Amino acid sequence: MKDFNYHSAKDSKEASKLASSSSAFLAGGMTTIPSMKLGLATYKDLIDIKNIKKLSGIKVSGKSVTIGAATKHVEVSNSKDVKKAIPSLSSLAEGIGDPQVRNRGTIGGSIANNDPSADYPSACIALNATIHTNERKIEAAKFFKGMFETALKKGELIEAIEFQIPEKSSYQKHPNPASRYAIVGVYVAKHKGDVNVAVTGAKSCVYNDKEMSKALTGNFSSSSIDGMDLDSSEMNSDMHASADFRASLVVTQAKKAVDAC
């Protein structure tokens, strides 16, 4: 690992001011630190945002759950309020990585990184989330741009994620046997009027499967998507799962999710 400067910002403003083209924000460091250690990324400055009080915590209102960007996965999974309002979000957090990761990794870090196999992006899409940054509010549907790519601008810092409370929801994951990241993860959320089927792991970026969403909006039953033959041409293919297998898993996990709702 190359030398770098460590800064601990006291508020978003300071964090943003310290940011440059050769800096990175440091939250849990679950991706940033290993990337630096392996020499895949080098930064001149690391700006630690964990000590910014405003960025941590969970607020539940009648319609939404708002989670501070530096809130750890373990805090989300243990939160009684989250469990009550959106139980599937709580269990999603409980299934991320391992205890060490859950005790350090943060929701903001996960979303900002936008790993194609990460769990949280699917929750954002399914639960019509709004991403609050120090500059603006971004709808989840416009936030995730591509593999490891988001709508965030340099120096822009996620402050909180606001999830819409659905009528019913469930997240089902087929994990990679080695890393336990999602080979395919499907987050189904039934809102008043429509259904979202957010898929992670299958393509280069999380997406809302329109075909299944439509079918389930018409009839919220797993039978309405059973046997659906999804187009696998844009799906990921690696030694753990071919595109065809992923396409099949997306339907299977979506069915499981609907049945679990």
Added chain:
Amino acid sequence: MASLVGSRVERKEDKRFLTGKGRYTADINLANQTYAIFVRSPHARASIKKLNIDKALKSSGVVSILTGKEIADDKIGGLIAGWAIRSEDGTEMKCPGNPPLAKDNVNFVGDPVAVVIAESLAEAKEAAEKVEVDYKVLKAVTSTADAMNGDTIHEGIDKNLCFDWLLGDRQKVKEAFDKADKVISIDIINNRLIPNAMEPRACVADYNAASEEITLYTTSQNPHLSRLIMSAFGNVAPEHKLRVVAPDVGGGFGSKINVYNEDIVCSWAAKKINRAIKWVAERSESFLTDIHGRDHVTHAELAVTKDGKFLGFKNETIANLGAYARVFGTVTPTYLFGPCATGVYEIPAAYTNVKAVYTNTAPVDAYRGAGRPEATYTIERLVEKASMELGIDKTELRIKNFPTAFPFKQTLVHTVDSGDYVAGMEKAKQMADYKGFDARRKESEAKGKLRGIGVTSYFEACGIAPSAAVMSLGCGVGLWESAEVRFNPTGQVTVYTGSHSHGQSHQTTFAQIAADELGVPIENIDIVHGDTDKGTFGMGTYGSRSLAVGGIAIVNACKKIVEKGKRVTAKMLEANPEDVEFKDGEFIVSKSNKKKTIGEVAFACYLPGVRDEMKSPLPEGDEPGLKETSFYDPSNFSFPAGTHIAEVEIDPETGHVKLEKYTACDDFGRIINPMVVEGQVHGGLAQGIGQALYENAEYDETGQLMTGSYMDYTMPRADNFPEFNIGYTCTHATTNPLGVKGCGEAGAIAAPPTVMNAVIDALGGQEVTMPATAEKVWKACKNLKKSNAKAA
């Protein structure tokens, strides 16, 4: 005094391990030490056109950079194969040179070309990045099956063939097959595995200019053997000027038998720079450069009668050696494989033919089970297929072909001294509720799941091995073991063993044995191992040999102590030595109340006199002191055996295989510590099930390791396993005084075919290769659905 052998004595080593007080090689730091980083080939096959260290030498903190040129100039030898194998045509095996630092050619990704030694690890790393190597990249050979058709990797080794070996009689087998009602044939792949010891390899080398002695602390399963190889073949230092210490070692599974490049280079370089050098592998280096295991491609056939008697067996295997032949690399796919491939069955005619090939991959060598898992997988997959094709119950078919009397002269090499395979099978069936399987299958089917049951009956040859036998077959060393039992004047005992514990609990089980033999409380007995300066020469731990060979050496040394004790007691108590009996730590003169404790005898041996009298307790001819040594050479291998039964449930929609039940009924002879044996069985099963369902080392066609981290190499985790149902039958080995057999490898040997037989049973007999990953199983489920639909 109650016997300790057979009881669940708590592990003496646990206190230090569980409280973080273990002392591993990486914990050792010497004054003024430097740090080594190895520059490794990023290519699977290349010639080195130019190597430039000028920039790197100027990097901060660099002490020295050494390359293949210097090591060749200093005439430091390379790594070796420890077992000479002869081909069927009588020619000797062909082995390439394997210099510790490559000078002209590199042959796998990770092959080291230079070592950078610096004041700090960070500086060594930074400088290593500045070493410029100009490679001419050549086409790599990576496929086991096609290796013989690839470019020649090593000059002069045609078809990349190390040897083409035959065990058995082709003509007899042909005759047997001519008489058969049916021939069952199978094509299988024994997947390549990476051992993944919890502690990565490491070494710290030190040179003492005053005594001209090199001390190497290293992660080894056999420090004396390492010293011998480094001295005799590596030319690093004469044996008396080379001390090898293997302190606490965190798992080996065979991967730490070998002397590795880093051991030789650091020892040689420490003397050269006259400073200590520390090297600790990063996990990615372990993946790339630790020896790998298995990697066979096999075609096998079984000739049977229609009522299920086995008549003949053929085994044609291509075994991948990787880039170089290492210590047990050549024996693993031959004498550790071929003899066991006929399994626990009476088969009148059999042969095994193995073509061992070089490829541009990490060297393949002994990994837990070494050859016997491959053998057992071959025969047990074949027998299971025979049961399906003949329509005979899988347990009945096996029993029909079990030997009925012991000693059992197995078809190819071994004479198995003891066992009761039918009893093992019956007990395993009962433990697994074999009868209730059909009902459980129906329950699974009602939920839309597929359920399968798989059986394996295995035997294996371990406790290696009678020296004369193995040396006659090409082994470069004898495989005896040593022990030295030393009493202190005040009665405590230190036992020096040539075996090495890297998870095997020797500190406890060996102390149990010595405590029973000597009648000394177990807390007064220390087991010392792992330091060539402390104990006598020992051969180390592998092949489930520690107890059956090393343990017996301890018993024999203890018996010598008792014999001397009897003589001394007789002298002290003025009795005949023949009249002295030893029991529970006391020497008793029979038909009298005269006795001496072993502590009193030890004291007398060290303080042989009394004030005011010219009188010695020592009989004429006996010297003072109480210390005895034994070198035990076993008269035969030990042959553990058993039956394992697995049940899996498959979700056809996801291809997920859930191992629902696993039953292991093993015969390990006499058990010293049931708790330790359970640990060994659990560990073996975890690795065996790992091979069947999860683990796989995969190279791409250019020779890059695709599974080079835990992100892609699936190490099984606790939640992948059901609670293991473990039981034993016990027939004592007749070839050693304790009646013990090895237990360390059984799980890894029996589990792969057991689990795969269950998976394939669930899939209606469709073959899938190991590991049975979700996608492979999902595809097979789709095929099954199609063929069922057609049938309907």
